[in-house]
Amino acid sequence: MDQQEFDRIVSEDVKNVLSSEKQDYLRLNENLERWKKSLLKLLENLDEQISGLGQDEAVITEKLPTSLVSSYKIETDEKKTKIGRFRFYVTQKLSEAERMIALGESGQEEDLRLASFYRNAILEHRSIMQHYDFEPTPIDHALWNSIDGVWSFVDLEQQLDQWN
16 A cells, blocks of 8 residues: 555544544554654644645735634634644544554454454465466455455456456
């Protein structure tokens, strides 16, 4: 999964609109540092947005007629509040990531350890298939996609009918 897609899933996780499978994917031991870096980048972006709004407000309010200044400031304050609220949730997720990193694999819940085991098994399966130059089936591709948190088993029967 490329970094842009990973960052998007991290943002969706903060908004609580991410599927449980992808939430588990973020929390896999091998993704914890990447998850943390993505959250830190998101925090930095939010801080830049708040700072930019403050700078824009200072410049624009000087140029606006007095009658429009208060409505512009109200609008800017509402944006800052929304960004600040989202920032709070990002820091909560960052705390979770740092706690999981500090605890290490032994601190993972049983489900996450099992997910890590299955991920390693799928990676080994793909490696063996490639090493022995086996032609992957649509089932293999669906299985490999699951490593990135993508469920590709929908319409698999149709894909298999076409593959035969």
